[in-house]
Amino acid sequence: MEILEAYDLTGSYRRAAELAGCDHHTVKRYVQLRGLGVDPTSRAARSKMIDEFMPKIEELVERSQGHIGADRVHEKIAAMGFAGTDRTTRRAVAVAKASYRAGHRRVFRPWIPEPGMWCQFDWGDGPRVDGRRTWLWCAWLAWSRFRVVIPVLDKTLPTVASCLDSTFRAIGGVPTYVLTDNEKTVTVEHVARIPVRNAELATIGRFYGTTVRTCVPADPASKGGSESTVRIAKRDLVPTLVNLRESYQHFTELEQACAEFSSEVNARVHRDTRQRPVDRLVAERARLHLLPEQPFTACFGETRRVGRDSTVSVGSVRYSVPHHFVEAKVWVRFHGDDLVVTGLRDGAAVEIARHRRSTPGNPVIRDEHYPPSTRGERTPKATNPAEAEFLAIGPGAAAWLTEAAAVGAHRIRVKMADAVVLGKLHGSEAVDRALGTAAIAGRFSEGDLLAILTHHSDTDAGERTHPGEAHSLQPGTAAWSRFGLTDHPDDDGRHPR
Numbered sequence: 347m348e349i350l351e352a353y354d355l356t357g358s359y360r361r362a363a364e365l366a367g368c369d370h371h372t373v374k375r376y377v378q379l380r381g382l383g384v385d386p387t388s389r390a391a392r393s394k395m396i397d398e399f400m401p402k403i404e405e406l407v408e409r410s411q412g413h414i415g416a417d418r419v420h421e422k423i424a425a426m427g428f429a430g431t432d433r434t435t436r437r438a439v440a441v442a443k444a445s446y447r448a449g450h451r452r453v454f455r456p457w458i459p460e461p462g463m464w465c466q467f468d469w470g471d472g473p474r475v476d477g478r479r480t481w482l483w484c485a486w487l488a489w490s491r492f493r494v495v496i497p498v499l500d501k502t503l504p505t506v507a508s509c510l511d512s513t514f515r516a517i518g519g520v521p522t523y524v525l526t527d528n529e530k531t532v533t534v535e536h537v538a539r540i541p542v543r544n545a546e547l548a549t550i551g552r553f554y555g556t557t558v559r560t561c562v563p564a565d566p567a568s569k570g571g572s573e574s575t576v577r578i579a580k581r582d583l584v585p586t587l588v589n590l591r592e593s594y595q596h597f598t599e600l601e602q603a604c605a606e607f608s609s610e611v612n613a614r615v616h617r618d619t620r621q622r623p624v625d626r627l628v629a630e631r632a633r634l635h636l637l638p639e640q641p642f643t644a645c646f647g648e649t650r651r652v653g654r655d656s657t658v659s660v661g662s663v664r665y666s667v668p669h670h671f672v673e674a675k676v677w678v679r680f681h682g683d684d685l686v687v688t689g690l691r692d693g694a695a696v697e698i699a700r701h702r703r704s705t706p707g708n709p710v711i712r713d714e715h716y717p718p719s720t721r722g723e724r725t726p727k728a729t730n731p732a733e734a735e736f737l738a739i740g741p742g743a744a745a746w747l748t749e750a751a752a753v754g755a756h757r758i759r760v761k762m763a764d765a766v767v768l769g770k771l772h773g774s775e776a777v778d779r780a781l782g783t784a785a786i787a788g789r790f791s792e793g794d795l796l797a798i799l800t801h802h803s804d805t806d807a808g809e810r811t812h813p814g815e816a817h818s819l820q821p822g823t824a825a826w827s828r829f830g831l832t833d834h835p836d837d838d839g840r841h842p843r
Contacts, residue, residue, distance in 0.1 A: 349376050395430045396438050399423045403435075407442045412450070416440075459488035462633025465513070465521040465556075469529075470576035472497055473584045475594045482583065482604070483509040484575040488525075490626035491616045492517055495579045495604045497597070499700060500681055503531050504645045504688070507550050511641040512694045516608075517627060519634025520554050528560045546645060553642045555635045582607055641695040646688045647679025656715055660685060664709040667699045669716050685710075724748075736762040739774045742782030746790075755790035765795060772799060 352362035353373055363370040379385075396403075402423060406414050420428075420435040428435075465487055472480035483496040494513045498505050514520050526532055533541040541560050551558045583603055585591040594600045612623045619626065650658040652671045657664040660678050667676065667687050676689040680703065687699040701710045726744045728734035737743055743765065750758055769777040780799040784790065789798065 349373050350380060353377055394434075396423075396428065396434055399426065399428050400438060400442070402426065403438055404442050404445075407439065407446050412443050412446045414439075457488075460633075461489045461630040462519070462635075463522050464488040464525055465517075465523070466525045466561075466575075467509070467513070468527055468573060468576050469501060470580045471584070472580075473594055473600065475597050475600055480597075480600065482576070482579050483513075484579050485509070485513045486575045487517060487521065487623075487627065487630060490623050490630045491619060492623040492627045492630075493575050493579075493608055493611055495575075495583070495608050497600045497604050498697070499597075499684075500686075501529070501531065502681055503544070503546055504647070504679060504686070505697070506531050506547070507642055507645050508688060508695045508697065510550065510554070512696060514554060514637050515692075515694045517634070518631045518637070520556050520637055521634060522556060524551065524556050524558045525561055526558065532558060533560055550642050550645070554638065578611070579604075579607065639693075641690070641693075643677055643688075643695065646677035646695065647686070648677065650676050650678050652676060657709070657711070658687065662706040663704045664711075665699070665701045665704070666709075666711045666715040671698060732759070732763065732766075735766050739765065739769050739781065740778030742778035742780070742785065745785040746781040749785040749788065750790045753788065753790065757792075761790070761792075761795065768795065768799060772803070776802060 349362065349366045349368060349372065352365040353359070353376075356362050356365065359370040359373045359377075362373045366373065403419055406419055406422065416436040416439040417432065419439050420432045423435065465485060467483060467485035470482040470484055472482045474480065478499065481498050481501055483498055484493070485495075486493040494516045496509050496512055498509065510524070528536075528541055530544075532544055532547055534544050535542045543558065547558055582589060583591075583600075585593050594603070612627075615622055648660075650660070652658055652667055652674050654672055655664075656669040656672050657666050658676060658678060659665075665678075665685055665687070667689070671689050674689060676687050676698065679686050679688075683703045685701045685703060686697060687701075688695055689698040690696075691698065699712075699715070701712075704710045726733075726737055726747050728737050736747070746765075747758070747762070750761075755761075765777055765781060768780075776799060777795075780795055780802055783798050783802075784795055787798075789795075
């Protein structure tokens with residue numbers, strides 16, 4: 347640049363050479379190259395030893411679709427007479443591959459979703475719970491980025507229908523399209539690379555007023571969002587060395603963790619939209635279709651009604667379900683060796699119980715499906731005004747009556763009336779405390795209640811009394827002084843003992 351600047355200033359090759367400190371022929375060459383529009387600093391391409399083998403290298407790269415290695419190429423051209431080193435071959439192969447990729451590069455058009463148009467879902471491997479494998483249903487709305495994660499125990503078509511219904515009810519509507527991968531529950535086969543949809547899933551889609559579509563293989567624009575949801579859910583929910591999460595003891599713990607995860611990510615500002623998904627969902631709900639009042643239940647199995655004992659009968663075998671579904675309608679189906687019971691919870695169809703298949707005469711009952719048992723326990727209930735007045739003192743009165751009746755205490759009604767009178771004199775709270783103490787200590791005799799009440803009134807609640815050193819509960823030995831006395835003294839005049 348200094349040479350060209352000197353020439354522009356003087357207009358002479360020799361004067362410019364004197365100013366730039368170079369030969370005037372150099373000035374002339376640079377000025378002529380600039381006049382031709384060529385970069386004066388660029389080097390002229392030289393002929394190389396490998397140039398005559400470049401057509402063969404390009405052919406090998408084209409045939410292998412850019413996968414062939416430079417060492418393999420070097421073997422072939424060395425057999426053809428190339429005498430250079432493998433380093434020269436690697437450079438030539440790198441140039442050929444770069445040229446190949448430039449001509450065969452896939453260009454993806456960016457996907458700009460519309461509100462209420464697309465919902466995507468995919469599956470992720472969940473943690474093992476009680477030795478059983480689980481999966482994570484991960485769905486999201488493409489526009490608002492609202493996510494729903496549901497744990498399941500299988501990926502059958504009824505489970506897909508249940509998860510779709512739960513997702514639609516979580517977002518408050520139905521989108522126009524549901525986009526997913528080409529699994530067997532969605533696509534049964536491909537004909538001329540055209541996916542053939544599962545007829546039952548198409549029926550489910552028509553019921554909700556949506557169309558199920560499958561994404562193009564290796565298309566990040568239509569597949570990346572759901573895969574990102576799966577990756578984030580697995581990172582936070584599956585116990586690994588990264589998050590140090592403890593293993594789940596029960597399936598309900600995994601359900602609770604998924605619900606907390608969904609609430610957390612939906613309330614967090616999204617990196618792309620700079621808004622919270624829950625806020626964008628409010629705007630997107632205006633574009634969603636109305637949701638049917640009842641879920642699609644045709645694929646959930648046979649209909650059963652839960653009995654008052656919180657069980658359903660399937661194949662002459664009784665299986666328990668959560669007691670909240672007593673007298674409710676549920677659906678039962680067998681999946682392998684498991685009986686799956688589906689019910690409605692908050693209007694959505696969800697799996698409420700799963701049992702191993704059993705045989706007649708061997709009912710399957712789970713304790714967690716029932717409330718805490720009170721069988722064999724009787725709670726005091728008043729049958730007349732006197733009993734009601736006594737039990738109104740407090741829980742200590744009910745405990746005293748239960749324990750006194752258990753040991754067969756005498757004159758219980760009289761002592762109950764005395765407790766009512768003491769309650770009017772000393773207050774119900776003090777008498778209730780004394781009755782509770784009497785029930786724990788097993789003191790139901792005459793005057794025991796008054797003695798405990800007096801002791802409580804004389805002693806602060808946190809103070810303890812300790813006997814002195816002179817006091818002992820050991821019985822005396824005076825009775826032993828006359829043990830073994832006789833009328834015949836010894837030779838020394840003493841009576842033997």
